[in-house]
Every structure is written in structure tokens, then in C-alpha cells.
Amino acid sequence: MNVAIYELRTYSVVVGKMGEVVSLYANEGWPALARHPQKLVGYFTGDVGALNELIHVWKFDDDADRRAFWAGVLADPDFLAFVGKLRPLLREQSNKLMTAAPWGPHP
DSSP states (O other), rough: OOEEEEEEEEEEEEOOOOHHHHHHHHIHHHHTTTOOOOEEEEEEESSSSSTEEEEEEHHHHHHHHHHHHHHHHHHHHHHHHHHHHHHHHHEEEEEEEEESSSOOOOO
């Protein structure tokens, strides 16, 4: 039985650079990602507390689906060009893999 995997990615943005990150994602990052199978649950930005964070959640059928998705994305030259511009705007990145609890709604 396959268990869906959710990947929580949190990017800590250099203070004062969130506007550039948002523009870069809107104009280059998302257009490159949108060409790949749709796995995104959503993008979010911090409003209170962690003000300089870009958070995104992805849903995959299983680990093989996750690995295949990211392999395809990382083979995309447009995405790699975007990442080259994004990295200097980030302080750090953390990834967390999660599975849904057996109760309540699931995206």
C-alpha cells in the first residue's frame, strides 16, 4: 500500500530580499515548475513571526513519485537557471517529509 508523502520546504530569505524572491518565482520559478506534473499543494509566506520565510508544501504518491518528480525538475535547464538566481537570496533551506495523520481532512 502506498502512503502519500507531503514535503514541507521552508526557505529563509535574506532580510530585504523577499520582494526579489517573489518576483523571481512569479516570472521564472513557477513557469518552470508548472511544466512538470502538478504536485504542489501551495506556497505560503510568513506573516507574523517568521517574516522572511517562503514555505511550500508538495504532495507525492510515495517516495518513488517524489524522487521522480524532483529528478525531472532538476533536469530542466530553465529551473536550474532560476535556482542559480534564487540561491544568493536565501539564508537557509529546510525540508521535512511527513505523512498524513489517520484522521481529519487531507489535501
